[in-house]
Amino acid sequence: MKSLPSDLARLATEPDTLAPESAEDVSSILRHASKEGLRVQVRGGGTRSGFGAPPTPDLVMSMENLTAVEAYEPDDLTLVVQAGARVDDVESTLIEHNQTAVLPERPGDSTVGGVIASGASSFKRGRLFGTRERLLEATVVTGDGRVVRGGGRVVKNVTGYDLPRLMVGAFGSLGVIVSVCLKLWPAPPDRATVTVDSPEAAAEVARPLAVLQDNESTRVYVWGTAAEIEAQTAKLGGGAEAGHHWPAGPVDRFGWSLRVPPANLTGAIERLPTEWRYVALHGVGEIRAASPRIDGAADLRSWAEDEGGRLVVTDSPEGGLDGFDPWGRPPPGIEFQKRLIAEFDPARVINPGRLPGGL
């Protein structure tokens, strides 16, 4: 690889890794990459680097220096934060005000930008909706280095195209997210986790926060005033534990995200090979799973795709996929996706090939 121009060299934290300190730095790096035809991997906490096709970068852009909270308005329930901020740090700040950004629980080192780019969501999405419903504004640097902003710092906005939403799950293919404004939600301090006999039992309460089933049990998560909690846990048959006990995502050599229509969730669980560990979100249709081997995945994917779902690889050992496509059948409208990427990242430098259909 050719040596970096001097204005970029100062950003190097290790060979081939640059840590930009501003949107302008991100722009300089991407313009350089576009000019030289370099493939750039954007790295947040690295927790989802196995998601999609494995990257083969010439250059890594680390978001570790873009972690600032730019604006927090507790009374307006909005937060503007840079993409490299750790989810854990953000939520810790918010919970002091009894608020949450409804980002994934037990996030490890994940960053806000990483969660958005990979399209990950909270377990509470069945009640409070997923990450894409919480993104109000995004400042993004496109593949060819333009700093653009879409959306706004208000909770409701239809001014122009929904550029922020397009960034969710895009793995940076259109641009690198630099900062975002998130719609926050009140997080009542009174919470409970109730273990129930079956997912059907959760129907006793109206719109619980989450109903999670794993290999061992099914749990219903509720929050609200003390009186509400008492009433809801009573309807669920009692046996509540105080607080929310969220499961860790299962980890093994292979990681999976199985997405099916909510009505097919129980059927999907029954189809999982016995050695798979899983957490299933009832009412949503999402299953996060892990397995020591890839066996059975092809059959499961074929069934899921026939039901209108997907089986996506979220982690795999090097060379472990052996031709198994990380995404499966290409999505509809792929030509339009291609054209969008060509407009934003014409030299195709950010995470090339990581999206479905080899985009």
Added chain:
Amino acid sequence: MGWVTTEHPTREELDACVQCGLCLPVCPTFRLTGRETASPRGRLHAMSAVGEGVVEVDEVFAGLLDFCLGCRACEPVCPGLVPYGRALEGARAEIAEQVPGRKRLRRWQTTTILGSRAALRLGSLGLRIGQKLGLLRLTPARYRRITSGLRKLGGRGQPTLGHAGGSGEAGTVGLLAGCVQDEWFRPVNRTAVTLLEMAGHRVEVPRSQTCCGALAAHDGKAGAAHVFAGQNEEAFERYDMVVATAAGCSAHLAGYEGLGSSAADITVAVARAIDDGRLPVSEVDRGEMVIQDPCHLRHAQRVVDEPRRILEAAGFRPVEIDPVALCCGAAGVYTMAQPEASETLGNQKADQVRSSGVTRVASANPGCEMQLRSHLGDDYEVAHPIEWYLAALEEDGRGDD
């Protein structure tokens, strides 16, 4: 060319529409077609365009307004208080004046026949003979809905025209006998007389009255309508209350300048008497009864509760079939003028009745009654709420006190 008559919709009437569109979902013809051109907002928009000189009053414009039932369901939902019914009559008067051939069209139906008792009697006699001999099957298709929806015309007592009776301690009522009402729906008029007299009214049906003029006005015959109105205002000016037993007529009476607030539908007069304790309430539970809301009662006069209270006083439990009370498609001469749309709406209404599982129906307007009977067939019993009420009182043995 714009407007040429004094009846035309005024800028003030039309400007009251800010095109919010809240009238669209309650308009039967918009519901049928999904087209702006068949909506109240669209029709007002077209009228405004005439006023602005953008659109001519021609066959196409006439076609847009011909398709309107005149049900006025758009009026109660209009927060801008657009007087749609008035604007429509004005536009139709313009059409009658400006569109070639429209001046003479249907004049025989609305002016000549309805204005003339002799012509009506003769026609009714013909129908009665036809009914008896089973000849009505042979009527042309576009009239068959009417002939098949008629009541049995034989042996129904004397016309009410000229009647005078009752104590009058609760005031004097002038009854508008109506045109077809006193011929084809005579029992409704006779029931009205009986109940009003039971309620302490003196009831008179002055011979000097004529057709209320509603059909003429709806059809663009503004001149004829004004003549009728003038004659009736004179005939009825001395009464405490002027009552009509057909919702279409009472709605039109309510628009007479000369009568003011004394005009009322019979359901209002009877419900008031029940509320005042001048008419009895039955203790017997007679089961469920479908209530159908005539447009000219519910939308044009906003009378909703009264027919229900009458049924309840008769011991029936009213069954609702349509929260927005979409038109049944009868709409005066609409059955003949727009047979296809009328047919679809009639079937819709009949389906609503059928899905209730109840076979007794109350309707306070003759056009609706005929449409319902025709579409529902012989297994269903359709009558005016006051008829159901009087029958119940008679069953209780309280009909003659």
Added chain:
Amino acid sequence: MSYLEALRGALGEANVLEEPVELHLFSKDASLLRGQANVVVFPQDADQVSEVVKIAEAHKVPIVARGAGTGLTAGASPTEGGIVVVTTAIDSIEIDLENRSAWVGAGVINLDLSAAAAPHGLHFAPDPSSQSACTIGGNVANNSGGPHCLAEGSTTSHVLGLEVVLAGGEIVRLGGNAPDPIGLDLKGLIVGSEGTLGIVTKALVRLLPLDPDVRTMLLAFPTVESAATTVSQVISAGMVPAALELMDQRMVQAVENWLQAGLPVDAAAVLLAEVVGETEGVEAEAEIIADLGRANGATSVEVARDETHRATLWKGRKSAFGAIAQLAPDYYLHDAVVPRTRLVETMSAVYEIADRYDLTMLNVFHAGDGNLHPLVAFDASDPETNRKVHEAGDEIVAICLKNGGALSGEHGIGIEKRDMMRTTFTELDLDAQARLKEAVDPSGVFNPSKVLPAGSRCFDFGGVRRKELPEGVWV
């Protein structure tokens, strides 16, 4: 063959309108701006829409999609002429109880969908005030909101999938009942794109369960400020009610004049608040709102007695725009959103502007999410008034943006707000949006001239510089 003949051939003559008076009626929506349709078509399904798109592209004729024409920014006005594609005939509803969703034709009326879902204990959450008339296609196109999107989010949060006809007449089904479709979120891009990227023929929408309990309350205040302060305090008290709506005195009086529901016409402002959920929580939240209201000087706090009373209160709120006709033949309104923390000062500024221009101003808006609807009642036939109204409007928008706001919360940009896009976005921001448009609609037939001001596409990074292009050129 002309495109008119082609359209007649593809859809049948009964589904093609060409009479001048008919075209006139389809040449505007509920906003002020009139276009001129060349032809109006009523496709019956996606295949027919696809045919129309192909014909339009082949003949380079604009296509403007229209539902019920209740839009407020001229989004459905054929300002560049062309084919108005009315989707009202595409009106099927297929409810999927197990997945709590429904495939709904673009022409289905919003309230009809909720009525169809109600027997199953479900409803469609977005409830724009025009919901009794507006269509799902229009809701999707504008990413419509409504009072209840305060807690549940706007239309985009409730669209799981789309059947959409894109450039080339390609019919694509995007998304579905399964979460997180893979690849770029084309569905999310198309929602709110105001018909400029394609024509939505069906939407797969989320249906939410009806709430187990609800409290709807009407609080009357002696000043607009005290009502707005209450709103800010409710939000900062750590709750998000189902709805929090503010109406000022003029608006309440106009509505009451029609509704006759005993609304407090003497109050300077009323707040319509609704909380939903389990009974225990609902009672507690209603109490907090009432207390905050009283602390701010509320003169009355009335709780809806029953479902009928509740429906009446909502009917009053949702018919407000139409009631303005009682005051003047036209109205012009903005739809800016401000942070809830800036509500009070923004409202004061808005009234000050109206007073300074001597205009009749009414306010009825989604206070809970800071979505203002400052509304001027006037007679558009007077040019001087017209000028004043638009100048005042520009000032109102400027103050909202200065206070950290956005141009439109739910009505969209269309034509009416289009040229204000430059006040809130940079050239590069707009260029990015123009690129999105170009990528999805390369031939530019879908609702041209809407949303983005002319010349949004700049070439600062390419060879041609924007300044070299004549003003107003669409590139």
